[in-house]
Amino acid sequence: MNFQPIKPAKKARIGIYTIGLRAYWSQFPGLKERIESYGKFLESKMSAYGEIYNYGLVDTEGEARKAGYWFNEKNVDLIFCHSATYSTSSAVLPVHQICKAPAVILNLQPTAKINYQHTTTGEWLAHCGACPVPEISNAFNRAKIPFRVVNGLLGLEKTPEISLADEKTSGRKEAVRAWKEIEEWIRAAAVPRTLRESRFGFLGNTYNGMLDMYSDFTMIQAQTGLHVEIMEMGDLDMLFKDVTKADIDRKLEEVHAMFEISGDSQSDPIARKPTQEQLEWSCKVAAAQEKMVKEFDLDALTYYYHGSPGSHFEQLQSGFIVGHSLLTAKSIPCSGEGDLKTAVAMKIADILGAGGSFSEVMTVDYDAETILLGHDGPFHIAISEGKPILRGMGLYHGKQGTGVSVEAQVQTGPVTILNVTQTGDGNLKLIIGEGEATDGEIMQVGNTQTPVKFRKHPDEFMEQWFLEAPTHHCAMSIGNNARIFQKVGELLGIKYVTL
Incomplete structure (x- = not known):
């Protein structure tokens, strides 16, 4: 498809x-x-x-x-x-x-x-x-x-x-x-x-306590030109109620075209084969998500909503990941945990045709000298190594609810991470790092994961990276993109550093 x-x-x-x-x-x-x-x-x-x-x-x-x-x-x-x-x-x-x-x-x-x-x-x-x-x-x-x-x-x-x-x-x-x-x-x-003419949806709120991700919407618009549309779960729910069986069937067709449906994980008891009920619920939510993007004329979306335990809104957010991966595949990047700055990074990578998948540091393999990067949120199909896998999740770690998550690996070869952070003086900054995605092992836990070998030892790379005061998420793109990201920084008037 x-x-x-x-x-x-x-x-x-x-x-x-x-x-x-x-x-x-x-x-x-x-x-x-x-x-x-x-x-x-x-x-x-x-x-x-x-x-x-x-x-x-x-x-x-x-x-x-x-x-x-x-x-x-x-x-x-x-x-x-x-x-x-x-x-x-x-x-x-x-x-x-x-x-x-x-x-x-x-x-x-x-x-x-x-x-x-x-x-x-x-x-x-x-x-x-x-x-x-x-x-x-x-x-x-x-x-x-x-x-x-x-x-x-x-x-x-x-x-x-x-x-x-x-x-x-x-x-x-x-x-x-x-x-x-x-x-x-x-x-x-x-x-x-593109950014000057973009509308970024901000659905819900930022994950409580993640101080690196809090941003001033006016500052974002002042430095990039994009408009932030503040949205409520009720906006999505209104469209959710209008989803038809035909809408769900179309999304199920997209899901089977884009994903491989997993069996149970051999290692993690919370990662299971998605049930038909979970898939249909995710597809119903996905249909509403696409209707919302079109209704509000969005170019990207950042979101997070924990909801009251057992509430309808909690059930809605439990189906987010599949729909947001489908939207990201259609050049509407979606970043989780309310991380607006990483939505900007993902959009930059997507505009350049280089993907832009939501990532963070997961672990280090000191034997292979790689850093495992990934996240439990949406994945960009454009940079996938084979079909991404859908796994049913008994729980979302650190969050409420259960549902379906994406497990994928970025295609092997050159990759570039792009981090959009905010400095102490209130200005945005780009942090850029080139490396090589390898075919190393990954976990079967329903998260996107890619082992990346950078040009320096992991400890040296992380020391340099963390001293730049990054946001803890970044966008992973395919290709050696440091030079073009630097040009983007110059044209936007945003400072940049290349690791």
């Missing part, structure tokens, strides 16, 4: 313009058209990752002002300044003084090596994009405009007829590396775009 996103992530709106010196155009016929064609190539290739708005050539201070206002009209999230040949910095700075979107300078040379014996001045000028970058950098710094530079090769598939050098560089490492950076910047820019 294909779990389509309920609300797909937004694409970033990317501005690009090419710079040059107007005095050159009459002196060197064909140069203007040549560098404009390079800009068109960039536009075409970037369009695979975002919505691209190419202003074209900026070659005077007046044109720079026009470009700045044009980019504001297009509401761009990021601007690439394509340094194609020499330009005065006065024809660049106004763009970014008018449009405050983050700036990245592209210093991408068309050829790996000029034709030294036959190169003319006009030919050299088509390859001297690096020349104005120090000048532009100095102007940006003095104007207090943050910027980044991507250096490398343009990566053309064929050499233009006008060129005297070999410009077919798409396979060269300098082009591959540069385009990986460009792709990461564009994908990262989709995160603040």
